[in-house]
Amino acid sequence: MNNDYKFKVNLGGMIDILSNHLYSSPNVFVRELLQNGIDAISARIFSDNGFDSSDAKIEIEVVKGEKIIFRDNGTGLNEEEIHQFLSVIGQSSKYDIENNRSNGDFIGRFGIGLLSCFMATDSICVRTSSFKNPGTALEWRGMADGTYTIHQISENIPVGTEIILENNKKEKDSELIDDYYTSESISNLVYYYGLFLKYPVYVIDGGEKTRLNLKFDFDTKKNKDVCMQLGKTFLGEEFLDCFTLTSQTGLFNGIAYVLPYPVAANVHNMHRIYLKNMLLTESGEKLLPEWAFFIRCIINTDHLKPTSSREDFYEDEDLEKARNEIAGCIADYFEELDLHNNELLYKIVSIHNLAVKSVLSSSEGMDDILLPYILFETSLGELSGRDISEFGGTAFYTLDVNQFKQLAPLYTQRSELLINAGYVYEGTILQKLAETSRKTDIEKLTESDIDFMLDDSEFDGDPDAERLLSLAAKILKKYDCKASIKEFRPFDIPALYTINEKAYEARQIRRSKENANAVFTDMLSSFEDEINSKAIACLYFNTNNLIIRKLIDCKDKDKISCYIEILYVQSLLSGHFPLLNNEMKVLNENLYKLMEF
Amino acid sequence: MNFYDYKEKYFKFLENGRQRCKGIRLAIDAALETQDIDNALRLYYEFISEDNFESDSFQAIIIFPEYLALFEKYPEYQDHHVRNLMWAFKWVAGSSADFYQIPLQQISDIYSQYESYCTKYHYNKRSLYRNMWNDMLNQGIASFPLSQSITDCHKKMNQYPKDGLSEPESGEIDDLVKYLLFVKNDIEAALDTAEPIFSGRQSCNVVPHYTYTNFAKYYFENGDIESARFFAEKALRIINRDFGGTESMGRYKGMCISVFAFCNIRKSLKFFKGQIRHYYTNQCGLDNFYFYRGAYHLFMQLEKSGEDCVSLNFPLRDDDIYSESGKYAVSQLKEYFFEKTKYIADRFDERNHNSHFNYILTKEYQFNE
Numbered sequence: 001m002n003n004d005y006k007f008k009v010n011l012g013g014m015i016d017i018l019s020n021h022l023y024s025s026p027n028v029f030v031r032e033l034l035q036n037g038i039d040a041i042s043a044r045i046f047s048d049n050g051f052d053s054s055d056a057k058i059e060i061e062v063v064k065g066e067k068i069i070f071r072d073n074g075t076g077l078n079e080e081e082i083h084q085f086l087s088v089i090g091q092s093s094k095y096d097i098e099n100n101r102s103n104g105d106f107i108g109r110f111g112i113g114l115l116s117c118f119m120a121t122d123s124i125c126v127r128t129s130s131f132k133n134p135g136t137a138l139e140w141r142g143m144a145d146g147t148y149t150i151h152q153i154s155e156n157i158p159v160g161t162e163i164i165l166e167n168n169k170k171e172k173d174s175e176l177i178d179d180y181y182t183s184e185s186i187s188n189l190v191y192y193y194g195l196f197l198k199y200p201v202y203v204i205d206g207g208e209k210t211r212l213n214l215k216f217d218f219d220t221k222k223n224k225d226v227c228m229q230l231g232k233t234f235l236g237e238e239f240l241d242c243f244t245l246t247s248q249t250g251l252f253n254g255i256a257y258v259l260p261y262p263v264a265a266n267v268h269n270m271h272r273i274y275l276k277n278m279l280l281t282e283s284g285e286k287l288l289p290e291w292a293f294f295i296r297c298i299i300n301t302d303h304l305k306p307t308s309s310r311e312d313f314y315e316d317e318d319l320e321k322a323r324n325e326i327a328g329c330i331a332d333y334f335e336e337l338d339l340h341n342n343e344l345l346y347k348i349v350s351i352h353n354l355a356v357k358s359v360l361s362s363s364e365g366m367d368d369i370l371l372p373y374i375l376f377e378t379s380l381g382e383l384s385g386r387d388i389s390e391f392g393g394t395a396f397y398t399l400d401v402n403q404f405k406q407l408a409p410l411y412t413q414r415s416e417l418l419i420n421a422g423y424v425y426e427g428t429i430l431q432k433l434a435e436t437s438r439k440t441d442i443e444k445l446t447e448s449d450i451d452f453m454l455d456d457s458e459f460d461g462d463p464d465a466e467r468l469l470s471l472a473a474k475i476l477k478k479y480d481c482k483a484s485i486k487e488f489r490p491f492d493i494p495a496l497y498t499i500n501e502k503a504y505e506a507r508q509i510r511r512s513k514e515n516a517n518a519v520f521t522d523m524l525s526s527f528e529d530e531i532n533s534k535a536i537a538c539l540y541f542n543t544n545n546l547i548i549r550k551l552i553d554c555k556d557k558d559k560i561s562c563y564i565e566i567l568y569v570q571s572l573l574s575g576h577f578p579l580l581n582n583e584m585k586v587l588n589e590n591l592y593k594l595m596e597f
Numbered sequence: 598m599n600f601y602d603y604k605e606k607y608f609k610f611l612e613n614g615r616q617r618c619k620g621i622r623l624a625i626d627a628a629l630e631t632q633d634i635d636n637a638l639r640l641y642y643e644f645i646s647e648d649n650f651e652s653d654s655f656q657a658i659i660i661f662p663e664y665l666a667l668f669e670k671y672p673e674y675q676d677h678h679v680r681n682l683m684w685a686f687k688w689v690a691g692s693s694a695d696f697y698q699i700p701l702q703q704i705s706d707i708y709s710q711y712e713s714y715c716t717k718y719h720y721n722k723r724s725l726y727r728n729m730w731n732d733m734l735n736q737g738i739a740s741f742p743l744s745q746s747i748t749d750c751h752k753k754m755n756q757y758p759k760d761g762l763s764e765p766e767s768g769e770i771d772d773l774v775k776y777l778l779f780v781k782n783d784i785e786a787a788l789d790t791a792e793p794i795f796s797g798r799q800s801c802n803v804v805p806h807y808t809y810t811n812f813a814k815y816y817f818e819n820g821d822i823e824s825a826r827f828f829a830e831k832a833l834r835i836i837n838r839d840f841g842g843t844e845s846m847g848r849y850k851g852m853c854i855s856v857f858a859f860c861n862i863r864k865s866l867k868f869f870k871g872q873i874r875h876y877y878t879n880q881c882g883l884d885n886f887y888f889y890r891g892a893y894h895l896f897m898q899l900e901k902s903g904e905d906c907v908s909l910n911f912p913l914r915d916d917d918i919y920s921e922s923g924k925y926a927v928s929q930l931k932e933y934f935f936e937k938t939k940y941i942a943d944r945f946d947e948r949n950h951n952s953h954f955n956y957i958l959t960k961e962y963q964f965n966e
Contacts, residue, residue, distance in 0.1 A: 508656065515663045
């Protein structure tokens, strides 16, 4: 058997798909009708040399509770075009598709726009006169059950199209539909979707004709107040500042707004995005670079390709290019502030410190501008990149927050600079700062730096101190830890435990081996030789501390041994190092022994 | 405390990768201390996932035995956590061959244990064979005890349907592209297969950049530097944006450095300078091999171009080559990175009983200008 069959399409089902799945709200029928009108006008300007574009307009007449008439003076349709485009779902009437002679001005792409009207009515009446046959008018009437009629009408209507929607929806939510049949709601929807449309849109109510859209200039320098007000109206925020987004390649134009409060990096800001001046979505997420989460924008694009839901864009090269250009606009804005309003830039960075760090870590070209403003937690309080660069000498940074907490007091006492680079993005940024800093050498802290920073003890060479050191070295050997005597401030720290990365890893391996099954014990063992050979751990006894001085004076070897092990475990705990099973055991055993002494 | 409380307190704001793993480690200990087994198990998974995607997988390998032991000790939590455990097991088993320290027999034992867990928890062997053929490809190993050849292993993988441990669709396509490129040497089929990825219809946290880099590698190995550059540009854009601040993706970053060393040497040098610090702490032999080889290619090409000296700022202070002035002779860096790569190549080849890595290292590339 080899028969050909055709798919059958259930129009009611299609409408359900549109209203419940493809479109986010029935309101979109207004957008679709505006779009059809704008496209028809664009086509006429492109094709009809006798048409003056300054005459282009859309009029929407509302008879309250009864009907809405959308009227445009675009190309209109002839009978062939009506059959071809109005009555075949999925086929766009846009001239660019059929004739491949586009001026790139058409908004629609999918040929399903008119269908969305069935979300607001059960019948659509289209009356049209084509610029190709002026004087001939046709009427097409499509019903929600999928049938349609077409006939010539005697009435002489001007070139263009009028679409008449009657308030005759019979479904259960038809009461909600009644709301659409008022000039107020239609005006609101036109304002919502088509504020920036380039041809005038009027609403006519009881003979009164009002223009709804405006010719808008996105230049924030010229229209700062208007732009800020627009942000407040459409994005619902009192923003800190705004700036113009302009694409050198004509991909977009718009306004970016700086949020007045910090936001988390994983928050997806919703942007109000227009496609050819028609609102595409107010929940667009993809257009801005990921790191620009401190910005919201109102933006229009003429060239990006919308997804079929028309609520975002396809990930393609143009979108990537647009993102890069937007990144460039943000960089220009920061540069401008750096030159002319660094007070505002400080304010923005202090509010959006995390976001700006994200900008710096993931993009290029803004280092010189932003690095001086970034704030870091240091042993000398919160300092900016500029402060650190101007500090002079050597500043160390650590990527380990707990190491910073452990060592910062020591550096504070010595008025030396230790920077916490353990939080997100900071390592990358410190690296960049290190490359650009002229007065200060910025280096990653190593174990030898810590050793160098601690002062030699006045007890060096003292026989009692040597005895303590020798005993400590012997006891700590089983923990792969060396012992050293130094003096440092604050005085109340008796001992300081430091390890390098390899020693940290070695501890992790030992910890894991305590629980591992045979297969994994073998695997863990295979790492040990290489790691242990590079592991460095050291317990520094602080001879400024009274406990250590007492310990030096103590002659009881057993007691000293107890204290050494307790100090070792205490130092591990204060450095936030996870304890191994035997270390916890040792602490308990030695505390018990002390009670026995 | 719930999981998000632990996250907020211990690691939410820490730098991705190594530092965040340290924070998660503290969270695990806090959970264990209060016998909060449910969250401890969740946090172990978080740790392994973090290390697997944002770092070098070494910490994941080290901590996994603890995770497994805890999982086994508390059967009452197994139903809830088995899927996480199996994914972690899959990542760990799949990474083990990337560390030359682990002998082949042990890798085989780990796979055997993974296989038995798959059986026990009703997963099929698709993920097992997928990991194995990938390992064989990466390591140039002719066979593991469980299969005869890459083709055989790939065939066995396809005998099993996708299940809960299978890669997402984008990963499956990327795998097939890799197989077509490097096993079948069928560039046309690979390009056709990759279409859903190139068009943006299929993507995940490792696709499309893995796919782009694999094409770059294929063209690079086959002497077509312009095509290699085309794909390396695309890969680098994503890798730099999403993984530039982490230790992960060393093999992919290294491949981009190699490609650009032969066609855009300034770009290669700039990217290398930004990344080198990560590959002094990275423990993964395979990542380091390709990264250092990229550096070797870079300095070889710089030397050929007549450049004598470059300034670098990276933490080499413990290394013999370290210069206080930050100035380094190009020839010295070329030798230095060759030796570092060679050391890893020797360790891998010794472990694998072949000369795969030494061959890759010493292969000479000639491209038309």
